[in-house]
Amino acid sequence: MSIVLKEDFKKLTDYKKGFVLRNKNLIWFKREDFKKLDDNQKNTALIHQNLSWFEREDFEKLNDHQKELALANQNFGWFKRGDFKKSVYYQKELALTYQNLSWLKRKDFEKLNDYQKVIALKHQNLDWFKREDFEKLSDWQKDTALKHQNLDWFKKEDFEKLTDHQKGTALRYQNLDWFERKDFEKLDDNQKEFPLRNKNLSWFKRKDFEKLNDHQKEFALRNQNLSWFKRKDFEKLTYYQKDSALIHQNLSWFERKDFEKLTEYQKEFALTYQNLSWFKKEDFEKLNDHQKNIALTYQNFDWFTKKFLGKYYVHHKKLTEKQRLKEMKNYAELYNLKFDGENLFAFRDHDHLGRGLYNKTIFYKKGQYYRDWHLNANKKDINSFGLGIFPKGNTPVKVHVDDWGCHVENSDKCRVWGFTILN
Numbered sequence: 001m002s003i004v005l006k007e008d009f010k011k012l013t014d015y016k017k018g019f020v021l022r023n024k025n026l027i028w029f030k031r032e033d034f035k036k037l038d039d040n041q042k043n044t045a046l047i048h049q050n051l052s053w054f055e056r057e058d059f060e061k062l063n064d065h066q067k068e069l070a071l072a073n074q075n076f077g078w079f080k081r082g083d084f085k086k087s088v089y090y091q092k093e094l095a096l097t098y099q100n101l102s103w104l105k106r107k108d109f110e111k112l113n114d115y116q117k118v119i120a121l122k123h124q125n126l127d128w129f130k131r132e133d134f135e136k137l138s139d140w141q142k143d144t145a146l147k148h149q150n151l152d153w154f155k156k157e158d159f160e161k162l163t164d165h166q167k168g169t170a171l172r173y174q175n176l177d178w179f180e181r182k183d184f185e186k187l188d189d190n191q192k193e194f195p196l197r198n199k200n201l202s203w204f205k206r207k208d209f210e211k212l213n214d215h216q217k218e219f220a221l222r223n224q225n226l227s228w229f230k231r232k233d234f235e236k237l238t239y240y241q242k243d244s245a246l247i248h249q250n251l252s253w254f255e256r257k258d259f260e261k262l263t264e265y266q267k268e269f270a271l272t273y274q275n276l277s278w279f280k281k282e283d284f285e286k287l288n289d290h291q292k293n294i295a296l297t298y299q300n301f302d303w304f305t306k307k308f309l310g311k312y313y314v315h316h317k318k319l320t321e322k323q324r325l326k327e328m329k330n331y332a333e334l335y336n337l338k339f340d341g342e343n344l345f346a347f348r349d350h351d352h353l354g355r356g357l358y359n360k361t362i363f364y365k366k367g368q369y370y371r372d373w374h375l376n377a378n379k380k381d382i383n384s385f386g387l388g389i390f391p392k393g394n395t396p397v398k399v400h401v402d403d404w405g406c407h408v409e410n411s412d413k414c415r416v417w418g419f420t421i422l423n
Contacts, residue, residue: 015039019359024031031058067091072098080107090297091114097123106133114138121145131158146170181208200352206233217241222248225353225363243319246270248360256357271295272362297385300373324404331407331414335391343400347393364421371418379402379409386415396422
């Protein structure tokens with residue numbers, strides 16, 4: 001993105017100023033610059049510029065429409081109880097939706113109208129919210145609280161008081177650490193789908209799986225870590241259930257005889273997602289061209305050589321340690337991440353079982369180091385092989401300088417050879 005300097009901005013027509021305010025990040029843009037704009041330009045600046053200098057006295061000078069734009073698009077850390085009280089009805093809704101009102105306590109919540117309470121339950125972190133507060137809510141408000149608030153006090157006796165619809169919401173969004181087999185068995189068929197999709201049912205064994213209907217088995221195969229799942233279990237599955245098992249379960253027992261029984265399409269799943277360490281040259285030669293491409297991309301075969309790989313072997317000049325350190329430092333500064341001169345601290349997004357976004361057969365565990373066997377270090381390839389790290393996510397990771405790959409152009413993604421899961 002090109003930079004627009006203050007002296008260049010002053011020379012622009014009103015129309016072009018509006019375009020620049022909408023599309024460029026004017027890091028020099030301060031209070032005195034805002035005051036010089038007309039109302040339409042101010043509206044644009046309030047929506048598209050990061051006005052970190054914007055204080056209470058600036059806000060009070062705005063008209064009502066501009067205050068609404070500011071509340072919806074700017075982050076006002078100074079916005080307190082007194083400011084909220086002065087706001088008109090719709091401005092209060094915007095503040096509850098877009099501002100972080102950390103001062104909002106029980107006494108403030110009780111003064112809100114029913115709709116404002118729904119907004120607060122949806123968008124604010126009400127860490128004071130307890131059982132007695134929940135019991136005062138309407139059914140609509142309870143649904144919202146179950147979906148958006150972290151009700152760590154929520155126990156079995158609370159769950160049993162809910163309506164069927166609310167139980168489904170709680171099963172989907174709340175961390176019910178008390179939830180066990182006997183609780184699961186009390187649910188109706190529709191309700192069982194939610195924990196199968198969203199909870200880590202560590203107690204879930206073969207006897208539980210066999211009681212499920214075909215639809216529920218699909219959810220279990222896709223979203224649970226069935227470490228007990230063996231060949232005899234796989235052979236009982238339907239065609240589509242086998243597809244799900246090959247994509248989402250780590251079938252460590254899977255051998256040549258199992259592979260040969262698969263359809264051509266299922267073989268592609270196995271070559272993409274399963275670790276076929278027994279796979280040899282004679283197995284490779286039996287594959288069709290498309291399957292060979294998949295195997296060359298996703299399998300780590302020790303008999304793969306540069307000569308054998310031929311056109312599939314992509315080599316990128318290895319960076320020196322100095323170059324890697326420079327790139328890691330630049331990435332850390334760009335996204336405000338920690339870099340200690342040797343390790344970069346970044347993030348990944350994992351699901352409730354600790355699996356990444358792509359290969360659902362790998363379950364990442366806290367404290368362990370993971371390394372891939374190949375990496376595409378071409379910065380221009382957005383979608384390619386290699387472990388990915390990002391500036392945001394729910395799983396913090398640490399990357400050593402030796403494992404640095406590249407920062408992919410036009411994205412916030414990096415490819416690395418390996419990382420350690422921190423928690």
